[in-house]
Amino acid sequence: DAKTTQPTSMDCAEGRAANLPCNHSTISGNEYVYWYRQIHSQGPQYIIHGLKNNETNEMASLIITEDRKSSTLILPHATLRDTAVYYCIVRAPLTQGGSEKLVFGKGTKLTVNP
Amino acid sequence: EAQVTQNPRYLITVTGKKLTVTCSQNMNHEYMSWYRQDPGLGLRQIYYSMNVEVTDKGDVPEGYKVSRKEKRNFPLILESPSPNQTSLYFCATSRERAGEQYFGPGTRLTVT
Numbered sequence: 001d002a003k004t005t006q007p008t009s010m011d012c013a014e015g016r017a018a019n020l021p022c023n024h025s026t027i028s029g030n031e032y033v034y035w036y037r038q039i040h041s042q043g044p045q046y047i048i049h050g051l052k053n054n055e056t057n058e059m060a061s062l063i064i065t066e067d068r069k070s071s072t073l074i075l076p077h078a079t080l081r082d083t084a085v086y087y088c089i090v091r092a093p094l095t096q097g098g099s100e101k102l103v104f105g106k107g108t109k110l111t112v113n114p
Numbered sequence: 115e116a117q118v119t120q121n122p123r124y125l126i127t128v129t130g131k132k133l134t135v136t137c138s139q140n141m142n143h144e145y146m147s148w149y150r151q152d153p154g155l156g157l158r159q160i161y162y163s164m165n166v167e168v169t170d171k172g173d174v175p176e177g178y179k180v181s182r183k184e185k186r187n188f189p190l191i192l193e194s195p196s197p198n199q200t201s202l203y204f205c206a207t208s209r210e211r212a213g214e215q216y217f218g219p220g221t222r223l224t225v226t
Contacts, residue, residue, distance in 0.1 A: 034214065041202060041220060041222075042219060042220065043118070043204050043206075043217030043218050043219050043220050044157070044204070044206075044215075044217045045217070046214040046215060046216060049214060101147065101159040101162065101172060101173075102157070102159075102206075102215060104156045104157040105156070106156065
């Protein structure tokens with residue numbers, strides 16, 4: 001699975017959009033981009049994933065560039081409860097050589113300020 | 115409500131005293147796994163199970179055992195715990211092996 005690069009930390013004001021970038025310049029054509037977050041010592045929480053197209057769910061939006069070498073997770077109206085470490089993970093389907101386990105990097109520590 | 119439960123949530127024990135951390139899910143997921151999380155090392159997979167009676171080693175299986183006798187349960191067994199197994203443990207489940215995973219609340223284990 002391809003490696004990802006994320007900023008170590010970011011700050012965001014409460015109520016504003018939080019835009020978390022992720023670089024995955026070595027991503028392969030069959031690899032998906034997954035986002036998880038971990039609120040202090042709780043179990044990681046799945047947020048969203050996508051392959052090529054932008055995706056949106058009740059938690060967030062995922063914007064993937066046309067060349068797929070980077071993506072941005074958007075929390076449209078950040079709240080204090082969104083303070084967490086956010087992990088960007090690139091992963092291929094098992095049937096195409098992907099790993100069955102999640103490989104968590106260091107992630108981005110997002111702090112939402114009042 | 116879909117959930118993954120772990121018990122106990124906190125445990126302090128002594129070296130060599132066998133213990134079991136339970137994991138149970140109500141989502142009928144086939145795939146389950148155990149991770150440990152340590153400062154500076156991130157989350158590392160210990161064991162995983164693709165279905166009942168099918169288990170395999172992850173990256174750090176030494177000192178751990180697992181069993182999968184029922185679909186909903188995947189206990190983690192430490193036959194002879196040692197201080198280097200002091201860690202935060204998470205159970206995770208997934209409908210399929212490469213799908214999105216759902217994590218339990220964690221078990222903080224301290225071995226003295």
